[in-house]
Amino acid sequence: MKQVVVVGAGYVGLTTGAVLAYLGHRVKVLDVDPARVEDLKRGKLPFFEPHLQELISLSQARLAFTSQYEEAIPTAEVIFIAVGTPSGPDGAPDLSQARSAALGIGRHLGEGFTVVVNKSTVPVGSGNYVEAMVRRAFWEAHGQEPRAYAVVSNPEFLREGQAVYDSLYPDRIVVGAEDKRALEVMRELYEPILEQSFAPPPFLPRPERMGAVPFITTDLASAELIKYGANAFLAMKISFINELAALAERVGADIREVARGIGLDSRIGPRFLQAGLGWGGSCFPKDTLALVAMGEEYGIPMPLVRAAREVNFLQRQRVVDKLLGELKTLKGRTIALLGLAFKPHTDDLRESPALELAVLLLGRGAFVRAHDPMALTRAQSEVSLPLEYAKTPEDLLRGVDAVVLATDWPEYRTWPWESLRGLMRVPLVMDARNHLDRDRLVAAGYRYLGIGVPSLGVLNKEGIPGSK
DSSP states (O other): OOEEEEEOOSHHHHHHHHHHHHTTOEEEEEOSOHHHHHHHHTTOOSSOOTTHHHHHHHHGGGEEEESOHHHHSTTOSEEEEOOOOOBOTTSSBOOHHHHHHHHHHHHHOOSSOEEEEEOSOOOTTHHHHHHHHHHHHHHHHHSSOOSSEEEEEOOOOOOTTSHHHHHHSOSOEEEEOSOHHHHHHHHHHHHHHHTTOSOOOTTSOOOTTOOOOOEEEEOHHHHHHHHHHHHHHHHHHHHHHHHHHHHHHHHTOOHHHHHHHHHTSTTTOSTTOOOSSOOOTTTHHHHHHHHHHHHHHTTOOOHHHHHHHHHHHHHHHHHHHHHHHHHSOOTTOEEEEEOOSSSTTOOOOTTOHHHHHHHHHHHTTOEEEEEOTTTHHHHHHHOOSOOEEOSSHHHHHTTOSEEEEOSOOGGGGGSOHHHHGGGOSSOEEEETTSOSOHHHHHHTTOEEEOSSSOOBOOBOTTSOBOOO
């Protein structure tokens, strides 16, 4: 059992702390926002993540929250830095929060051997930067060099909406370090996951045929680049299928069948080959931009990553163009958005494709009405766009000229589409995730548009579906 501190109570930090506490370690989660810490002490999470609340409840005897470095750091054996690294004006990550965390750790570092873990997504070289900040802060506070500590890189590969599952049942654990003792500490910390020897929580059973988890050890720079490389590759994979979807529409192909045929190639695989509105969230946009900025710093232009970003942002405009093709103008039209979160099973609105689409629609003179099963309350308090919000399917679709599915929440497939059709002024569905049951919708009298798939149903001059 290790004494662990996690600095930062965001998605990564809070999930990491809860999982390590569940595995039996003593964990303190430190956040500089006292209000957030008080909420966490009362059991109130700052965001929605499936199963995280339940895991915290199971681990509460070994999990504590604080806003004071002096309370948490001196007795820690392992300290995770899991703070935000937002994009700066030039695209490079802003490391100010990581710097503050490293300085706070350095001022209060204890006497025993301590491993400081970079969990935040940081550019190559940040391990050396954090090591220097810790050393400088300790010297300023104590007038001497710290005796025993090491900095390692341990990038996260968590999917929002499945972060707890990905933490307990990962594809691999990557640790970059120059110190062999630090590597052994990290191996011991993660041993229950590496060996899959822990008792799985009742709400997340261990997958069938789950074996030992690979423990990948590298140098610091390689571990830091692995994270960026993984996210950039997945982003490029999505942009590739979206680019191919545009061609599929022109030649009369179905991108879903094309993706299936491509994905069955074991060298490629089926995941991240779903055509749609494109990627968003807190990772892909920020990390691809950071990789481009990193390339510029070292004289490498990164044309593939740049192209992936360009294709991705064009997907929003493609949806607008499809609506214009059907409605001829968007001025004065009311468009309903199904989904605001950047992906299902989260309430995260950062870099949401739905919100970027809303900006384009508003710019064309449309009114935008929105619904989301989980993110509606957050949107009402955080989004500055002049959106109308609806809590029920009936309120959302009453009098609208089109509905656009922007986030593929499972609930939207089960809506009573047959009875809702009569509420719409124009029964036009733009399925920007290829998620809805198009045959059911067309049978109910809707005109159906997708991404890279044949359109079905025909609207006559009055906006009513005619012959199919």
